[in-house]
Amino acid sequence: MSVNNNAMHALLERQEQEQKHLAAAAQMAWEKCREVGDQLLSPYNGEYENAPKDVKKMLSQLRQNYMEEWSSIGKLTNLMKERHEREREELVRKNLILEKLRQAKENNRNKSRDRER
Numbered sequence: 642m643s644v645n646n647n648a649m650h651a652l653l654e655r656q657e658q659e660q661k662h663l664a665a666a667a668q669m670a671w672e673k674c675r676e677v678g679d680q681l682l683s684p685y686n687g688e689y690e691n692a693p694k695d696v697k698k699m700l701s702q703l704r705q706n707y708m709e710e711w712s713s714i715g716k717l718t719n720l721m722k723e724r725h726e727r728e729r730e731e732l733v734r735k736n737l738i739l740e741k742l743r744q745a746k747e748n749n750r751n752k753s754r755d756r757e758r
Contacts, residue, residue: 645736652732656725663721667711674707 678700685691689700710716 645739648732648736649729652728656728659721659725663717667717670707670711674703677703 679687681696681699681703682689682692685693685696689697692700708715712718
């Protein structure tokens with residue numbers, strides 16, 4: 642595997658780990674959301690249907706906040722996807738620059754050899 646491929650492979654592995662960490666954090670956030678929901682519903686035998694409108698509204702807002710922040714289409718996921726894409730693009734750009742420099746150096750070496758002949 643070339644250096645360029647190694648760097649991309651390492652980047653992709655790191656990004657995969659970050660995705661797993663985000664998924665674990667999202668699960669923990671969901672568990673906390675459920676705990677708060679259970680606490681809000683406890684005076685009503687844990688039944689959503691028995692809860693008054695204001696409690697239902699709080700539960701709805703709690704779930705909406707979770708979805709906006711943590712879901713697969715939420716803010717955190719989108720920010721991470723955008724950052725990962727920028728990182729990959731930057732690595733490709735760097736690799737292209739390095740390849741152009743290597744090629745220019747090779748061309749200069751070849752020209753020097755031709756002049757020496």
